[in-house]
Amino acid sequence: GQSLEQPSEVTAVEGAIVQINCTYQTSGFYGLSWYQQHDGGAPTFLSYNALDGLEETGRFSSFLSRSDSYGYLLLQELQMKDSASYFCAVRDQGGFQKLVFGTGTRLLVSP
Amino acid sequence: EAGVAQSPRYKIIEKRQSVAFWCNPISGHATLYWYQQILGQGPKLLIQFQNNGVVDDSQLPKDRFSAERLKGVDSTLKIQPAKLEDSAVYLCASTPSVGSSAKNIQYFGAGTRLSVL
Numbered sequence: 001g002q003s004l005e006q007p008s009e010v011t012a013v014e015g016a017i018v019q020i021n022c023t024y025q026t027s028g029f030y031g032l033s034w035y036q037q038h039d040g041g042a043p044t045f046l047s048y049n050a051l052d053g054l055e056e057t058g059r060f061s062s063f064l065s066r067s068d069s070y071g072y073l074l075l076q077e078l079q080m081k082d083s084a085s086y087f088c089a090v091r092d093q094g095g096f097q098k099l100v101f102g103t104g105t106r107l108l109v110s111p
Numbered sequence: 112e113a114g115v116a117q118s119p120r121y122k123i124i125e126k127r128q129s130v131a132f133w134c135n136p137i138s139g140h141a142t143l144y145w146y147q148q149i150l151g152q153g154p155k156l157l158i159q160f161q162n163n164g165v166v167d168d169s170q171l172p173k174d175r176f177s178a179e180r181l182k183g184v185d186s187t188l189k190i191q192p193a194k195l196e197d198s199a200v201y202l203c204a205s206t207p208s209v210g211s212s213a214k215n216i217q218y219f220g221a222g223t224r225l226s227v228l
Contacts (some may be wrong), residue, residue, distance in 0.1 A: 031215065042219040043154065087153050097142060097206050098167055099217065101153030
């Protein structure tokens with residue numbers, strides 16, 4: 001079967017750094033994506049890793065280790081607006097971009 | 112560029128009633144997805160279209176759910192009859208063609224929140 005594990009909730013203060021981990025077991029693997037979703041809002045794309053290593057985009061970075069079936073999202077200089085749910089998602093097929101989502105990590109940023 | 116449009120935003124129905132959701136993807140996006148997101152969970156793929164053809168509907172409860180994308184543009188998802196456990200947010204997403212630099216990005220609509228009483 002397919003499974004992705006993430007912590008259910010993470011708390012941090014403004015200005016801090018937080019890491020959200022994701023481990024996966026899927027039948028196939030072509031890449032790991034991260035999406036952000038505010039309450040009542042649409043999921044929005046943050047990053048995609050197909051190869052091992054770190055990808056940096058502004059305050060957010062994403063890491064992948066294919067041999068460990070593991071990745072993480074790193075959020076730096078946290079802001080109140082970063083309070084949201086974060087989902088990792090595996091692209092498990094090479095063809096039509098199908099994603100399998102994790103259960104999500106709720107990040108609460110306090111002043 | 113306009114985003115993915117969905118309607119209605121909210122719907123409340125009684126169990127055993129029927130309901131339909133509409134989605135208009137980003138212009139030019141060939142791939143369209145319908146997801147079900149139950150409160151506290153991640154989105155679960157129900158059906159995926161490539162133009163007007165179905166690519167994956169393995170997780171669609173076909174005894175009650177149906178979807179179509181007749182002209183390869185907008186799409187409709189229907190539930191008939193609805194059950195209590197169908198209460199969820201139904202999200203539509205679209206992806207550019209394989210040749211696009213954004214091919215690994217799914218663009219989501221705001222979703223339709225369905226409550227079945």
